[in-house]
Amino acid sequence: MNVELIVDDVQVTAEAGESVLDVARHAGRDIPALCHHEAVPTIASCRLCLMEVRRPGRDWVQLTTSCDYPVSAGLVVVTDSARIRKHRAMNLELLLRRAPDAPVLRQLAAQLDVTEPRFAPVTDAPLPDCILCELCVRVCSALGYNALAAIGRGAHKSVGPPFGQMEAPDCVGCGSCYEACPTACIPMEDTATTRAIWGRTFELLACERCGRPITTEAHAATMAAKADLPVKSDHLCDVCKRRIVSERLASPGR
Amino acid sequence: MTAKLADPGALARYRDALGDLRSPRQEVIAVCVGTGCRANGAIAVYEALRAKVEALGAVREVEARATGCQGFCQGGPLLLLVPEGIVYEHVRIEDVSEIVEKTVLGGEIVERLLCVDSATNLQCRRDEEIPFYRHQQRLLLRDNGLLDPTSIDDYIALGGYSALSRALEMGPVAVLEEVKRSGLRGRGGAGFPTGRKWEACRNASGDLKYVVCNADEGDPGAFMDDALLEGNPHSVLEGMIIGALAMGAREGHVYVRQEYPVAVERITRAISQARELGLLGEAILGSELYFDVQVSRGGGAFVCGEASAMMASLEGRRGVPRRRLIHLSERGLWGRPTNLNNVETWANVPHIVLKGSGWFSSIGTEGSTGTKIFSLVGKVSNTGLVEVPMGTTLREIVFGAGGGIPDGKAFKAVQTGGPSGGCLPADRLDVPVDFDTLEAEGSMMGSGGMIVMDEDTCMVDVAKYFLRFLASESCGNCTSCRDGLALLHDLLGDITEGSGTRQTIALVEELADTVEATSLCALGTSAVNPVLSTLRYFRDEYLAHVDEKRCPAGVCKALITFSIDAERCNGCTLCAARCPQDAVIGEKKQPHTITQGLCIKCGICRDVCKRDAVLVQ
Ligand SMILES: Cc1cc2nc3c(=O)[nH]c(=O)nc-3n(C[C@H](O)[C@H](O)[C@H](O)COP(=O)(O)O)c2cc1C
Numbered sequence: 001m002n003v004e005l006i007v008d009d010v011q012v013t014a015e016a017g018e019s020v021l022d023v024a025r026h027a028g029r030d031i032p033a034l035c036h037h038e039a040v041p042t043i044a045s046c047r048l049c050l051m052e053v054r055r056p057g058r059d060w061v062q063l064t065t066s067c068d069y070p071v072s073a074g075l076v077v078v079t080d081s082a083r084i085r086k087h088r089a090m091n092l093e094l095l096l097r098r099a100p101d102a103p104v105l106r107q108l109a110a111q112l113d114v115t116e117p118r119f120a121p122v123t124d125a126p127l128p129d130c131i132l133c134e135l136c137v138r139v140c141s142a143l144g145y146n147a148l149a150a151i152g153r154g155a156h157k158s159v160g161p162p163f164g165q166m167e168a169p170d171c172v173g174c175g176s177c178y179e180a181c182p183t184a185c186i187p188m189e190d191t192a193t194t195r196a197i198w199g200r201t202f203e204l205l206a207c208e209r210c211g212r213p214i215t216t217e218a219h220a221a222t223m224a225a226k227a228d229l230p231v232k233s234d235h236l237c238d239v240c241k242r243r244i245v246s247e248r249l250a251s252p253g254r
Numbered sequence: 255m256t257a258k259l260a261d262p263g264a265l266a267r268y269r270d271a272l273g274d275l276r277s278p279r280q281e282v283i284a285v286c287v288g289t290g291c292r293a294n295g296a297i298a299v300y301e302a303l304r305a306k307v308e309a310l311g312a313v314r315e316v317e318a319r320a321t322g323c324q325g326f327c328q329g330g331p332l333l334l335l336v337p338e339g340i341v342y343e344h345v346r347i348e349d350v351s352e353i354v355e356k357t358v359l360g361g362e363i364v365e366r367l368l369c370v371d372s373a374t375n376l377q378c379r380r381d382e383e384i385p386f387y388r389h390q391q392r393l394l395l396r397d398n399g400l401l402d403p404t405s406i407d408d409y410i411a412l413g414g415y416s417a418l419s420r421a422l423e424m425g426p427v428a429v430l431e432e433v434k435r436s437g438l439r440g441r442g443g444a445g446f447p448t449g450r451k452w453e454a455c456r457n458a459s460g461d462l463k464y465v466v467c468n469a470d471e472g473d474p475g476a477f478m479d480d481a482l483l484e485g486n487p488h489s490v491l492e493g494m495i496i497g498a499l500a501m502g503a504r505e506g507h508v509y510v511r512q513e514y515p516v517a518v519e520r521i522t523r524a525i526s527q528a529r530e531l532g533l534l535g536e537a538i539l540g541s542e543l544y545f546d547v548q549v550s551r552g553g554g555a556f557v558c559g560e561a562s563a564m565m566a567s568l569e570g571r572r573g574v575p576r577r578r579l580i581h582l583s584e585r586g587l588w589g590r591p592t593n594l595n596n597v598e599t600w601a602n603v604p605h606i607v608l609k610g611s612g613w614f615s616s617i618g619t620e621g622s623t624g625t626k627i628f629s630l631v632g633k634v635s636n637t638g639l640v641e642v643p644m645g646t647t648l649r650e651i652v653f654g655a656g657g658g659i660p661d662g663k664a665f666k667a668v669q670t671g672g673p674s675g676g677c678l679p680a681d682r683l684d685v686p687v688d689f690d691t692l693e694a695e696g697s698m699m700g701s702g703g704m705i706v707m708d709e710d711t712c713m714v715d716v717a718k719y720f721l722r723f724l725a726s727e728s729c730g731n732c733t734s735c736r737d738g739l740a741l742l743h744d745l746l747g748d749i750t751e752g753s754g755t756r757q758t759i760a761l762v763e764e765l766a767d768t769v770e771a772t773s774l775c776a777l778g779t780s781a782v783n784p785v786l787s788t789l790r791y792f793r794d795e796y797l798a799h800v801d802e803k804r805c806p807a808g809v810c811k812a813l814i815t816f817s818i819d820a821e822r823c824n825g826c827t828l829c830a831a832r833c834p835q836d837a838v839i840g841e842k843k844q845p846h847t848i849t850q851g852l853c854i855k856c857g858i859c860r861d862v863c864k865r866d867a868v869l870v871q
């Protein structure tokens with residue numbers, strides 16, 4: 001079902017249930033949002049995607065996070081205001097204590113005029129530069145591996161292998177958490193043949209054609225098991241797969 | 255095994271039969287074995303008393319009964335003699351023989367065990383003469399002193415489950431209307447109108463609906479829910495059964511705080527007793543109502559008391575709050591319509607059904623009906639559970655029931671609403687305690703915690719103390735709450751340690767504003783109350799810390815010095831002997847002095863000096 005709402009004085013159409021954040025972004029608004037990903041459940045932790053919304057029939061404006069606020073008919077949304085910027089900036093300042101040099105935060109700091117740090121940086125975090133957005137945890141769990149967890153409370157919260165273990169027993173080394181991390185703070189090291197991540201070291205599988213590593217053997221094995229294929233099916237990297245397709249298309253005997 | 259009660263008539267007959275056994279004239283010595291009295295040795299007193307009374311045999315038929323908290327924990331171990339209403343306080347095993355011989359057999363009062371009204375210095379013979387009780391209206395707590403919480407018969411004999419009979423007769427719609435008209439608002443914190451919540455759950459579609467009882471009670475120092483669940487578990491259960499009838503719920507859960515093993519045991523026992531009598535399960539009292547209840551142990555975190563975190567915890571997930579886009583009443587536990595109410599909210603329900611919404615709404619104020627139980631602690635003469643009509647003033651609670659501030663000290667502030675409540679000063683003592691007024695004054699009802707502070711309390715230090723608790727209980731999800739609260743705590747630390755400036759105060763205000771405006775759940779949004787309310791009412795004290803580097807209450811160690819007034823000191827040497835640092839020097843019978851470099855500001859010298867010669871500046 002489609003609904004009509006107003007985003008910064010412009011009428012837009014959206015699907016009921018979509019988040020205000022997604023709708024505002026589709027409408028071309030540039031909204032800071034560090035913990036949101038359309039493919040995983042929302043937890044609304046960064047508190048940056050703030051907006052002001054007013055529901056039809058209500059005369060008061062509510063300041064709210066937009067990633068966990070669904071659109072509804074007649075909603076009036078403001079994506080930028082002095083109040084919004086003020087609170088976004090303060091929450092950004094809090095995040096900068098955890099990841100002072102992360103490019104994504106530096107860029108937002110420039111946008112929101114956050115200059116001199118007013119708070120001492122966090123120095124005792126187990127995973128430096130982590131902003132505790134749990135995207136890694138959520139991505140891993142959406143993939144069905146559930147190898148990571150959030151543990152602890154308050155400022156001592158951390159993410160990593162469950163129960164504070166040194167290594168993640170259920171990790172297959174797919175690297176998706178590394179890709180999802182907004183501050184690129186997850187240590188992942190690839191050599192020509194191995195990948196080290198979350199305390200584990202995995203053998204890498206090479207592309208049969210070009211020899212470049214595709215993914216870890218453990219990851220390929222679970223994928224194959226899921227797809228019910230023999231493990232040694234089609235070990236080609238994306239580039240070679242694409243090349244093969246175009247070669248076939250181009251071959252005259254087709 | 256007892257036969258199931260086939261219909262309301264059978265329940266009435268069952269009660270009549272008990273009536274013969276449990277006449278109101280039956281002599282009972284009710285020994286409180288609630289949490290507070292237990293800690294003071296009440297169980298041993300009860301056992302000694304029971305042995306003694308049993309030894310009387312046929313000479314005199316007296317029953318020794320162990321009850322839940324009777325509210326006046328300050329006086330514990332507490333003993334109530336029924337039907338006379340005599341209350342003995344601070345009873346020890348050594349007193350037991352005397353009580354039995356003098357009072358039970360001789361009809362004579364043991365005067366030294368009576369409470370003394372500190373205002374008149376008169377001894378109080380009966381419960382209603384005790385100032386602590388005199389200022390109360392104990393709608394929910396009265397029966398705690400009368401019944402054995404492990405016995406369903408006791409509850410039934412006192413009229414228990416007749417509200418359920420009445421509700422079955424009225425039917426779900428009429429019950430719902432009655433609860434709506436009563437104006438009952440949730441006692442768990444937010445004060446949401448209970449009837450409206452019930453109605454939404456009733457109207458939600460779905461065959462399987464849940465009712466949940468929130469007994470997570472995480473506020474440090476609060477124990478009203480514990481007292482109800484331990485002392486009168488059937489009243490809570492009866493409320494839930496009536497709620498299930500009104501909403502069409504088939505399953506109930508009681509989510510009990512990890513640290514309440516006795517409450518778990520009592521409610522578990524109550525449930526199985528109710529099942530045996532056909533008050534739970536299939537065809538309750540012969541009606542079409544099916545309802546059953548399970549008990550779950552809490553996740554051990556303060557935040558698990560928050561509704562969405564509790565649902566997650568009940569479903570076996572990490573107890574973290576999530577935004578509820580759809581009300582619990584439509585999609586709660588396992589995605590089904592769910593109604594969550596606090597223990598005390600449920601305990602009010604049987605009273606409303608039995609005595610009517612008109613009666614209930616005549617108690618309290620227009621916007622906040624009924625009574626509220628407060629857990630009165632801190633610097634107040636009588637600590638314990640105080641149940642008063644909504645709208646009672648803070649003054650009546652603190653100085654009436656509470657008996658004022660001990661040791662001749664002056665009142666400074668009272669914090670209402672638990673750790674995230676605000677601190678109200680003396681000139682707010684006459685505000686009526688109800689949901690809306692407290693909120694307007696910068697505090698809240700919360701679940702009913704009430705902490706009294708005297709003149710020796712530093713309000714900056716107090717705010718820091720509560721922030722420490724809240725920061726450590728934050729679930730860690732939201733940037734604002736997780737890191738904002740920890741930083742607020744640190745900034746207040748700067749102020750109490752003397753490195754704060756006016757800019758620190760401004761930064762505290764700016765940060766608190768964002769924490770309040772942008773956190774996901776009420777833990778974060780209300781956690782700034784202690785800071786904001788103390789800044790509002792005790793700003794001068796903050797300014798003294800930053801401008802003059804002075805702690806007016808003499809609490810913040812970095813900002814005070816201890817010295818000895820040579821005029822007053824008679825050289826008794828007591829402080830010199832007790833000082834852990836050997837910082838006090840002086841000749842016998844000569845004024846002593848403190849070596850500042852050695853002093854660690856522990857305050858022992860001030861505490862031991864009988865001549866008030868130690869000065870704190
Ligand atoms: C951090 C936090 C802790 C809470 N703890 C409790 C609690 O221990 N007991 C309780 O009844 N409600 C608690 N609540 C309130 C519940 O979320 C909910 O509003 C309440 O149980 C609803 O019942 P009521 O309508 O009968 O008050 C808490 C709320 C928050 C935000």
Ligand code: SF4
Binds near residue numbers: 143145146174198
């Ligand atoms: S690399 Fe390991 S932890 Fe990261 S997403 Fe893949 S399986 Fe999960």
Ligand code: SF4
Binds near residue numbers: 127180
């Ligand atoms: S490691 Fe990265 S993705 Fe995971 S919580 Fe930290 S910042 Fe977020």
Ligand code: SF4
Binds near residue numbers: 557575576728774
């Ligand atoms: S406000 Fe605090 S307790 Fe509530 S969800 Fe956010 S971090 Fe957790």
Ligand code: SF4
Binds near residue numbers: 832838
């Ligand atoms: S405050 Fe403590 S350390 Fe200082 S002089 Fe008194 S007793 Fe000694």
Ligand code: SF4
Binds near residue numbers: 828845
């Ligand atoms: S206890 Fe008091 S009176 Fe005695 S020596 Fe110390 S300061 Fe003087």
Ligand code: FES
Binds near residue numbers: 036047048
């Ligand atoms: S993107 Fe909405 S809170 Fe992070």
Ligand code: FES
Binds near residue numbers: 287325328330
């Ligand atoms: S525990 Fe005995 S009166 Fe409260």
